Amino acid sequence: MTPSSSNNNSGLLQQSEGRSPQELSCGGGGGGDVVEGSKGLKKGPWTAVEDQILMEYVRKHGEGNWNAVQRNSGLNRCGKSCRLRWANHLRPNLKKGAFSPDEERLILELHAKYGNKWARMASQLPGRTDNEIKNYWNTRVKRRQRQGLPLYPNDIKQSQQSHSHSRSLPTTTIQNPFQSTTNCTTPTFSFQIQSPIQAHHLHSLSPTPPSLSPLSSPHHPKSTTLTSLPLFDPSNPTTTSSFSSFTFHRPAPILGAPVRYKRYRDSVGFSPPVSPTPQRSTSILRANSMPDIASSHLTSTNSMPESAAFQFPRTLNPSLPPLPSSRTQFEYSESFLSSTGSVYSVKSELPSSQVSQTQSEVTIDTKVISAAAAAALSASQAHSSNGLLEDLLQEAEFI
């Protein structure tokens, strides 16, 4: 399975088939043609041209106000789709490719701590998105289920005894469909409880047990059965003790960013609120990165000299503090190269390429960036040209 295998994912056009227009969120469209909604908003895989438009828009206007992207850039995508594309694929400091062993280990630990809090986990995995982690985890769950193995290795099992979740205990016993005598006949349930400790991990560690969700959807209504599973078994001293010793691990506040009840979308490179009292009107200024709160976990990429970093000009928010941490800046430059390659070297109306895997460890200097920008400019001349490439060159010289 190569990381690039999914680049050619044109088949995604079939998504949302059969949904009524009311059910579609982005603009409410999407009736017959799954590529365009009723408002003409495109769906399905993003093309390189779309990526280019979105990148240029974000570069000029910053993140946030995603619905304005469609209004102002002509990009025929709903704001949500733009945001997702940016967050998961275009933002500059993304890592691509398989998780390293360190990252896998960290995911296990974080999941033991947080459960299916993908965004929170992503905040501690530099360059990784919640979607990646979620996909990884779901795949892992399926694999472990099939193999009859516990989700967590023993050391994590032991170490996470003190972890639990912020969700309250269910006060009433709701039948666990995976333990019911009527619903456990399918072979997929054979994994469910093989030992008390595994039962504990299945049911107490995850507020919405991810180990079950991939298999549950064909058989159970969404969320109700899963989220209502007993998180802790009072009869199990292990689970009760874990609850009593619960400590909530949350990333340290960043730049005074307020803690929102549900929003922990403060992963590295994700635009954080820059003000202690952020307002929506400032969201457009959030294109700057934030301190790498996860650097303590994975520090291997932190050694890039700041002088080598490229960063988008902060044209809209000159008052903001400098970009924190060398790693973030490095990844800007890293992704700059990748993105230019992605944007300009691909057939324009095919699904866009992903960030190059091979550049992740490349030491980047200004010459390289300039060369990349020049190459991008050259390559783009086959395209309809706009000011983007000139901007890129300018930025390359900016360093």
Place this chain on the structure above:
DNA sequence: AAGGTAGACAACCGCCAATGT
């Protein structure tokens, strides 16, 4: 060679909290 399966990935959806008007 054909079919099945697993893994990886992208993108969508609904929900909901925060914020703006």
Place this chain on the structure above:
DNA sequence: CACATTGGCGGTTGTCTACCT
């Protein structure tokens, strides 16, 4: 204060590729 908008989040689905039988 009510309503609308925005966007963050977790869950889910669908496709592709590689591998296995």
